[in-house]
Amino acid sequence: MSTLNLLVAVCTAYVFFLFFVAFAADRLALQGKKAWLRSPLIYTLSLSIYCTAWTFYGAVGSAARNGFEYLTIYLGPTIVMVSWWWLLRKLIRIGRTQKITSIADLISSRYGKSSLLAAGVTILAVIGTTPYIALQLQSVTLSFSVFAAQSDGLAAQDQARVALWLSLGLAVFTVLFGTRNLDAKERHDGVVMAIAVEAVVKLVALLSVGIFVVWGVSGGLTEALNRIDASEFGEWHTDRSRWAGLIFLSAAAFLCLPRTFQVLVVENDDESHLRTASWAFPLYLCLISLFVVPIAVVGLDIMPDGSNPDLFVLTIPLALGENGLAMLSFLGGFSSATSMVIVAAIALSTMVSNHIVMPIWLQLRPSGASVSGDVRAAVLMARRISIVGVVMLGYLYFRLSSGGEALASIGLVAFCGLAQVLPAMLGGMFWRGATRMGAFAGLTAGFAIWLYTLYLPSFGVGTILPVAIIDNGLFGLAWLKPDALFGIEGMDQLMHALLWSMLFNVVAFVGVSLVTFPSPLERLQAAQFVNIFEHSTNARSWSGGTAQTEDLMVMAQRILGAGEAQALFLRHARRQGARGNLPAPTPDFLEALERELGSSVGAATAHAMVGQITGGMAISVEDLMAVADETAQMLEYSARLKEQSEELSRTALELRNANQKLTRLSIQKDAFLSQISHELRTPMTSIRAFSEILRDTDQMTPNDQSRYASIIHDEAQRLTRLLDDLLDLSVVENGQVNLNLREGSLRDALDRAVSAAAIGEDGVQMAIERDMGREYIVLHTDLDRLSQVFINLIANARKYCDAQTPRLVIRVMQETDRVVIDFHDNGSGIAPDAVDMIFEKFARVSDQKAGGAGLGLAICRQVMTRLGGSVDYVPSSRGATFRVVLPYRIALAAQ
């Protein structure tokens, strides 16, 4: 049996073994024996999907060409794993809570379930992953040809056939074990188990070759190290920018590659597994890369010049006649390649079917998800076709690129492309202000620059990008040369592309996020993602509740399968306490249902499907406005209540004021009565006393008689005057007075008043100054009453003015709407504390000059009020000023 035939036999046996492992794992999972299947160890080993054939073979090749640079590819993921506490734990919690099915789903879900973003990331992933799959096919065919070279060689035609059979086999495996069930939450136990086994094979193979090389060939560790120092490696010569840049790039890729995201987040069964993986996976990476340099050094030493260093892992054992070891090594490489293709195909098919095929399919069915068609079958079919499509795309790429050197460099090119998702991803996890437009702008900018500066040139000069563009730049602009943007020449092409694409990506992402405003759903999701540890419940609430549960049931059965859907509905019905088997379409239930569906078909699609049935699209602005309306109504109602209560308290206050006023009036009345009785009693007492004297005294001189009689007369007069005043006041106050309105001039009224009041009883004439010319104003008013007011004021001035030569100035001022008459004397005025009182009844400024009852000014005020004017005391620097104001209205009416 030739080596090649043996190889094919071993290969087939190995594949059957993998089938068996996957099948057995699936069976065990069905029986519920998941404990061992889902151990932290299996999770850690499944992460090794990161190490593909490119790393298995390529690491040695890279070490032989570029020295230690290959290490960066493992250092990045190690740092990411060490960051498990603040980074991966959050990512996985988000993935589990939000039922994330892929990296595209994560981005879409975070940014308001944007279908556009999901499709964009999916396309990016497909573009970035297809060459990578081609790379795996190439590595397997290359390793085949190495064995074939031992016998009769492998024609190019046969190489292509190997690749074709391999891709077909992988597609079948992936379809079989990758689409057994739809719910991504149940995960692909068989696939994960197979990958874990392959991870062990990879590691054992590489370690075996390494141990063989170090102890078998070099003769011990010290000798191996000496050999390294003596070799071309010699000293540390690693490009610094590449060292730093590649660590970043591999870290980013570890997070963003669809296949690593699949095993890291989607297939994660238990967050605590991460705890083990945090140190175990770095250990795995460390062991994988441990013997790479010794192998490369020995290979460079013993292999003939011109042999491909990428295949040293295989060719060294073969050259040294260790066929068994070579076979193991081949299986290691085979494992790396197959596991990568399988998981990449699963991850990509999930993305393609959920974010490209299903949305289009739903769009093409105007009848909606619930009416016709078996969605479950459609989703599964879409996924199977996607798997075959993705693998075949890889095969096609392999054939077209004819597996040259160009393919070998595609690994890092793909890393760089997928790293463009990193800003949107991390931004979405840690920054609430990141918006969909920002993510879209960042992705677009980064993707475009990556495409132009790295991806398209990677096909070789003149393949896709014309030579003219590479030499002279786009549109002939030198600063747009794909390898020297903005005129910065001499950079490593990969670092150049990484720098500019990430720079523009981040700037566009942050800048656009800062200036755009997220939709309500986006903001809810942002809060959910960023504060995932604070609230792990789902905030995407459904409003309305018009959904028909039967319709939802029909749809859920199609996607989840009858048994599971019924179990789900029953569970929620029990939880709601419903009598039947169907729960009410409460927002809680709809949310849970959407999550379940989302884990099968992706969040955006599930959202759209439930939306089609419920008739509402999540929380729309309208919903929020409805909520706001309700709130507004509540506010209005409470405002009205508040108003009413304010009115009540106002009324109460008014009542209280009225009551106080009444009480005050009552007190005033009492005071008035006591005052009036006092005022009446004083003259009455003297009248009685003197009249008694007159009656009882016999011998009385006529002189005395007349004196006493005149006292009695005076007092009686005073009494009469008082009573007149009182009557007058009460008449005026009660509004019972009849105004005798007639026309007359103000001068006449003043003349009369002056002649009546200017000369007092003591005969002292008061000097009065008047400006006759200004006094000629015709009034239509009660002139008698007006004169009474003037008399009162003049008399008061005469009585109370304490100047040596009392003078009174009467000044008349005609204003636009009123006539103002000031009575200003040159006395000392009225004491400030007495000003308040002078218009009150019985108020007298001083007792010694008590001429009247103190009712004069009170009457004046009442009269003026009746006439529509006023009389006030105007404080002035010297003398007292009383101001009478007559509204011009009345004066006008007179003219």
Next chain:
Amino acid sequence: MKRETDRPGSPTVFHERRTYRRRRVMDAARVAPILALILWSVPLIWPQTGDGTVSSATALIYIFAVWGGVILLTWGLSRLLADEVDEPPDTET
């Protein structure tokens, strides 16, 4: 990060110290990747030519020694943080 408030009635001194320790372990878990990054950035300052260039064997030993240290550190931290992470009680610890 602030410590949890004292719960009256509980053995506060012990409780405080434990909580405090756990917070510091979390801090350590946060800075561990930075430490790894810094240590692996050291080769950036190694001279590329002339005197003092680092031999490949030394470089290899340095990088893998850091690697081993990082793995041990992460292992230790992950054990200390077991209570914080495990949703269902972990059978391992």
